[in-house]
Amino acid sequence: MIDDWFPNGAAHYLIGGMLIGAAVSFAFLMSGLVTGMSTVFSAVWSYVSRRSFFQQDRFTSSRRWRLTLAVGLVLGGLLFVVTGGSTFQTHVRWWQLAIGGFIAGFGARMSNGCTSGHGICGLASFQLPSLAAVLTFLVTAMITARIVALIGGV
Amino acid sequence: MNRATGAVALLTGVGFGFGLAYSTMTHPEVILDFLRWRDLGLLLVLGGAVAVTTPAYQLLPRLLRRPVLAGTFGKHHAIMSRHTIGGAALFGVGWGVGGVCPGPAIAGLGAGNWPVLIALGSMFLGAYVQGRLASRPLFSAAQKEKNP
Numbered sequence: 491m492i493d494d495w496f497p498n499g500a501a502h503y504l505i506g507g508m509l510i511g512a513a514v515s516f517a518f519l520m521s522g523l524v525t526g527m528s529t530v531f532s533a534v535w536s537y538v539s540r541r542s543f544f545q546q547d548r549f550t551s552s553r554r555w556r557l558t559l560a561v562g563l564v565l566g567g568l569l570f571v572v573t574g575g576s577t578f579q580t581h582v583r584w585w586q587l588a589i590g591g592f593i594a595g596f597g598a599r600m601s602n603g604c605t606s607g608h609g610i611c612g613l614a615s616f617q618l619p620s621l622a623a624v625l626t627f628l629v630t631a632m633i634t635a636r637i638v639a640l641i642g643g644v
Numbered sequence: 645m646n647r648a649t650g651a652v653a654l655l656t657g658v659g660f661g662f663g664l665a666y667s668t669m670t671h672p673e674v675i676l677d678f679l680r681w682r683d684l685g686l687l688l689v690l691g692g693a694v695a696v697t698t699p700a701y702q703l704l705p706r707l708l709r710r711p712v713l714a715g716t717f718g719k720h721h722a723i724m725s726r727h728t729i730g731g732a733a734l735f736g737v738g739w740g741v742g743g744v745c746p747g748p749a750i751a752g753l754g755a756g757n758w759p760v761l762i763a764l765g766s767m768f769l770g771a772y773v774q775g776r777l778a779s780r781p782l783f784s785a786a787q788k789e790k791n792p
Contacts (some may be wrong), residue, residue, distance in 0.1 A: 494685070495684045496684060496685055496688075496763055497654065497681060497682070497683055498668075498674075498683055500685065500688055501708060502666060502667055502685075503667050503668075503685035503686070503688075503689045503692070504688045504691075504692045505666065505667070505692070506663045506665075506666040506667020506668075506669070506689055506692070507663065507667055507688055507689035507690060507691060507693040507695075508663075508664060508692040508693065508695070508696050508730065509659060509662060509663030509665065509667075509687070509694025510659070510660055510663035510667070510696075511692060511693035511695065511697045511700075511710065512659060512663075512694025512696055513655075513656045513657075513658075513659030513660040513663060513695065514656070514660065514693065514696075514697045514700075515651070515697050515700035515701075515704075515716050515787070516655065516656055516659065517653065517656040518697075518700055518701060518704060518711070518715050518717065518718070519650055519653040519700060519708075519711060520648075520652045520710035520711055520712050520714070521648065521649050521653075521711050521713050521714040522655070522710070522714045522715075522717040522718045523649070523652065523653065523714075523718055524715055524718040524719065524720045525653075525656055525660070526720070526777075527745075527746040527747040527750065528745075528746045528767075528771075530746070530750075531746070531767055531768055531770075532771050532774075532775055533754060533770035534686065534768070535768075535771060536771055537710065537777055539775065539776075541683040541775060541776055541779035542779045543775040543776070543778040543779040544775050544779070545664060546722065548692070549788045554645035554650070555645045555649050555650060555652075555653040555767055555786050556653075557653070557654060557676065558645070558650050558657065559653040559657040560652040560657065560661075560750050561654065561657060562653060562654040562655065562656060562657015562658045562660070562661060562697055563655025563658075563660055563661035563747065563750040563751045564657075564660040564661065564734070564750060564751065564753050564754035565654075565657065565658050565661065565754055565755065566658040566659060566660060566663070566664070566665065566751055566754060567658055567661045567662070567665045567670060567750075567752060567753060567754025567756075567757075568655030568754035568755065568756035569658060569661070569662050569754075570661075570662050570666060570754075570755055571665075571754075571755050572664035575664035575665055575666065575755070576646075576736070577755055577756035577757075578665030578671055578700045578752075578755065578756065578757055579758060579759055580671065580672045580673060580743075580752075580757055580758065580759050580760065582647070582673065582676070582742055582743055582744075582761055583694070583712065584649060584737065584761070586672075586742040586760070587672075587742045587759060587760065587762040587763040588742075588743050588762050588763070588766050589738075589741050589742070589743060589766070590731040590740070590741030590742020590743070590744055590763060590766075591742055591744060591749070591763030591764065591765070591767045591769075591770065592738065592766040592767070592769055592770040592773075593741065593770060594734075594735050594737075594738025594739050594741075594742070594744065594745055594746075594763075594767060594770065595735050595738070595746075595766060595767030595768065595769065595771045595774070596693050596731075596734060596736030596738070596748060596770035596773055596774045597731045597732065597734030597736070597737070597738055597770075598731065598734070598735045598745070598767075598770065598771075599647070599731070599770070599771045599774040599775065600730065600731030600734060600735075600774050600778075601727065601728050601729070601732040601734075601735055602722065602727070602728060602731070603720075603728075603729025603732075603737060604745050604746050604747070605739075605746075605747065606745075606746070606747045606754075607691070607720070607747045608722065609693075609694075610688055610693045610694055610733065611695055611697070611701075611720040612722050613698070614697035614698040614700070614701040614702075614731055615701050615719065615720045616702075617720055617721075617722040618722075619722035619723055619724040619725075619728050619729075620700020620720070620722040621659045621749055622724065622728070622729060623728055623729060623731075623732035624732070624734075624735050625737030626729055626732040626736060627732040627735045627741060628736065629685070629727040629736065630733045630734075630735075630736030630737050630740065631679050631680075631730075631736035631737070631739040631740035632654065632680070632740065633681045633740065634679075634706065634737045634739075634740025634741055635676050635679035635680050635738065635740040635743070636679075636739050637740075637742075638676075638740060639676075639680065642765065644672075644673065644676065644739070
């Protein structure tokens with residue numbers, strides 16, 4: 491039964507998730523940072539766009555550490571490969587990445603959170619709107635993923 | 645941002661990114677398998693992360709007057725609004741199309757998953773269009789006040 495749910499094993503999922511939680515907790519303990527990821531996109535645009543939305547204090551005052559966090563994320567992925575983890579290139583079709591990325595980027599910023607912001611930080615802060623957001627995006631994603639499989643997506 | 649905040653952010657990112665790669669969340673295929681109920685591993689990743697983060701978020705502000713290297717603990721403010729829920733619904737559609745979300749896309753780049761550059765570029769574009777729309781007077785009054 492368990493093998494049916496986790497055909498690739500379960501340990502690496504749980505250990506990886508706890509590592510992520512430890513990193514998020516570390517940022518909070520040391521500097522009080524709440525580390526959702528999607529805000530970095532709006533924060534980076536605040537460097538180049540004068541539009542009022544991007545020039546809000548919550549982006550301009552956090553953009554440097556958010557960008558640094560993103561650089562760390564890339565280094566973390568690199569560290570995994572350097573320490574013996576296998577590298578991997580996705581076979582998901584380019585149109586899936588392009589269309590999916592655009593809608594996910596737009597939606598995450600409109601919702602003010604993504605899988606890490608609402609999913610980890612929001613749930614760990616007992617935020618009901620985040621729970622509602624998580625349940626909502628899980629449902630729409632599951633429906634969409636099945637439709638995409640039907641029309642030729644990976 | 646002082647040096648301490650920068651160092652903490654960088655270390656956090658390294659741990660976060662390593663965890664994402666270790667748990668194979670950087671593989672869009674694994675995300676799509678989860679969304680199609682072939683492998684429920686993502687629930688363990690999310691559950692493991694939330695299980696560790698919840699005591700930290702709940703207890704640290706009660707045990708410590710302030711973070712070790714900064715003045716105040718931040719807060720995740722989510723508000724129940726059509727932006728939060730509508731945006732989440734859209735985010736889910738995008739996530740379901742490509743199996744890619746912000747954190748794993750960025751970490752995947754470091755792990756050599758070059759094709760996600762397409763998704764990352766599109767995410768930046770999507771975030772720009774959202775911010776531009778939200779900069780219009782009517783839209784922004786609603787969204788700015790509600791997202792302090």
